[in-house]
Amino acid sequence: MQRNRIRLAALIGAVTGAILLPLRALAASWNEKAFDETRFPDALKSIGALDLVESEQIELKTPEIAENGAIVPIQVSSNIPATEKVFVFAEKNPQPLVATFTFRQGVQPFFATRIKMGESARVHVVVLAGGTHYTVSRDVKVTIGGCGE
Amino acid sequence: MADPMRMRITRKGDVADVKMLIFHPMETGYRKNTVTGEIVPKHFIKTLQAMHNGATVLEVEWSRSVSRNPFLHFRVNGAQAGDKITIAWQDNFEQTGGGEAVMK
Numbered sequence: 001m002q003r004n005r006i007r008l009a010a011l012i013g014a015v016t017g018a019i020l021l022p023l024r025a026l027a028a029s030w031n032e033k034a035f036d037e038t039r040f041p042d043a044l045k046s047i048g049a050l051d052l053v054e055s056e057q058i059e060l061k062t063p064e065i066a067e068n069g070a071i072v073p074i075q076v077s078s079n080i081p082a083t084e085k086v087f088v089f090a091e092k093n094p095q096p097l098v099a100t101f102t103f104r105q106g107v108q109p110f111f112a113t114r115i116k117m118g119e120s121a122r123v124h125v126v127v128l129a130g131g132t133h134y135t136v137s138r139d140v141k142v143t144i145g146g147c148g149e
Numbered sequence: 150m151a152d153p154m155r156m157r158i159t160r161k162g163d164v165a166d167v168k169m170l171i172f173h174p175m176e177t178g179y180r181k182n183t184v185t186g187e188i189v190p191k192h193f194i195k196t197l198q199a200m201h202n203g204a205t206v207l208e209v210e211w212s213r214s215v216s217r218n219p220f221l222h223f224r225v226n227g228a229q230a231g232d233k234i235t236i237a238w239q240d241n242f243e244q245t246g247g248g249e250a251v252m253k
Contacts, residue, residue, distance in 0.1 A: 028210075029210070035210070071216045098212050099212060099215060102210075103206075103207060104206050104207065104208070105204075106206045106225060107199070107223060111207075111222060111223050113222070115214050116213075116214045116216055
């Protein structure tokens with residue numbers, strides 16, 4: 001019985017250690033304040049984007065009409081040199097900040113994903129490059145809202 | 150989960166297109182269970198890291214507004230046959246997942 005307990009403790013220790021290690025490695029930053037903001041201008045402030053420069057160097061692809069707000073495809077490609085981060089906002093979502101992408105050496109400032117939109121709204125993309133925030137935006141009409149999904 | 154994610158890599162020269170589908174509910178916390186009428190708790194992936202041969206190339210922060218079973222597509226430079234792409238994510242329940250694929 002005693003021996004079994006020790007074995008069990010050792011096993012639990014080993015398993016916990018194995019789980020905790022990758023967890024610690026994964027404890028990447030998540031901007032809680034920015035993600036919790038309920039107004040688009042506040043969310044912009046929370047990411048430090050006080051001044052925005054309109055830029056045609058950012059390619060933003062979204063559908064003009066999204067039939068299903070639960071699945072709105074979005075593709076972003078930045079041609080701005082030294083692009084560090086890209087932020088995606090759906091202006092009228094309960095929390096407008098949708099996603100943040102941080103590009104390290106060895107990856108192109110490009111991504112595609114699918115987002116939820118509660119209603120028709122403007123989708124804003126903000127690019128952080130060399131300390132300046134650049135932006136581009138597009139309207140997306142949503143036929144059936146997807147925030148209850 | 151038996152099949153937590155799918156990843157496909159297509160390499161053209163030294164640029165690799167990495168596309169993946171992660172199986173995750175991405176619950177907003179606004180949806181009601183249609184049977185019980187209770188709110189389904191929010192459950193979503195918060196952070197995701199992509200590594201190329203062990204070096205982090207992309208870090209993602211996601212909100213509840215990313216679609217269920219998230220799709221992600223990104224492009225890696227300096228890609229060669231045999232290179233490894235590793236994905237690791239963490240959600241708001243401290244659950245983790247990920248996957249690995251090798252380029253052709």
